[in-house]
Amino acid sequence: xxxxxxxxxxxxxxxxxxxxxxxxxxxxxxxxxxxxxxxxxxxxxxxxxxxxxxxxxxxxxxxxxxxxxxxxxxxxxxxxxxxxxxxxxxxxxxxxxxxxxxxxxxxxxxxxxxxxxxxxxxxxxxxxxxxxxxxxxxxxxxxxxxxxxxx
Amino acid sequence: xxxxxxxxxxxxxxxxxxxxxxxxxxxxxxxxxxxxxxxxxxxxxxxxxxxxxxxxxxxxxxxxxxxxxxxxxxxxxxxxxxxxxxxxxxxxxxxxxxxxxxxxxxxxxxxxxxxxxxxxxxxxxxxxxxxxxxxxxxxxxxx
Numbered sequence: 001x002x003x004x005x006x007x008x009x010x011x012x013x014x015x016x017x018x019x020x021x022x023x024x025x026x027x028x029x030x031x032x033x034x035x036x037x038x039x040x041x042x043x044x045x046x047x048x049x050x051x052x053x054x055x056x057x058x059x060x061x062x063x064x065x066x067x068x069x070x071x072x073x074x075x076x077x078x079x080x081x082x083x084x085x086x087x088x089x090x091x092x093x094x095x096x097x098x099x100x101x102x103x104x105x106x107x108x109x110x111x112x113x114x115x116x117x118x119x120x121x122x123x124x125x126x127x128x129x130x131x132x133x134x135x136x137x138x139x140x141x142x143x144x145x146x147x148x149x150x151x
Numbered sequence: 152x153x154x155x156x157x158x159x160x161x162x163x164x165x166x167x168x169x170x171x172x173x174x175x176x177x178x179x180x181x182x183x184x185x186x187x188x189x190x191x192x193x194x195x196x197x198x199x200x201x202x203x204x205x206x207x208x209x210x211x212x213x214x215x216x217x218x219x220x221x222x223x224x225x226x227x228x229x230x231x232x233x234x235x236x237x238x239x240x241x242x243x244x245x246x247x248x249x250x251x252x253x254x255x256x257x258x259x260x261x262x263x264x265x266x267x268x269x270x271x272x273x274x275x276x277x278x279x280x281x282x283x284x285x286x287x288x289x290x291x292x293x294x
Contacts, residue, residue, distance in 0.1 A: 009285065010253050010256050010257070010284070010285065011283065012249050012252060012253055012281055012282065012283050013281065013282040013283075016278060016280075017277065017278040017279075063247075063250065065244075066169055066172075067180055067245060068167070069247050072180065
């Protein structure tokens, strides 16, 4: 197949969105009850609450002329399913995810944890992760990639 | 520098098939997208142009001009077309979201004379998209 798409003037990224639902509670054991309540407000409710999270994953790499793809979606989907959706969907982030035993599961921290888990994807380079907590709140993390936010 | 984005939608069909692969390999690599009769999507295209607003008009570029460019270069070429067979720019390429986005970048870039093409984002579905940027442009000079 033609390799026209390989010309070096354009840089291409593939973006894929995934959805999961989970509960969390924002509470820092190092703070007093009063401080937790003041800082986290409703999110400090001891029984927790939940969100429908949307995770946007952006990867870059050469477009393979034989397939027209940066990465085969089936491979990316399987990887995200194993690393993110299986462990997070319909779970309590505080109780079911070891990374949040001692780390407050804000969406900032969730974004960093998702990036950490996905950066080992072997078929393309992870550029950044955007996590939407509600339709009004979203967070992005690009690791130590200095250009990650410049796009 | 200001970024201006215009969105358009078009509907088109495509299929993924590499004649160099065996039938079995085509099915394995491309899955459902290898159906020989093709299938279609409602594509959403977001085109972002970067520039300094003209002090007289207050515009990065006239949206009417951008609309005309998108109508001519993208809509007339791709809307209600079978991308594999009817878009010469895609001939010999698998019409994935990545490749279509790159072709659109290459079509639009020389046409945009006011401001500079900054990003082309093409959604194949709400959960799948490809972004194109000028190579090496990311960084201070792009914003």
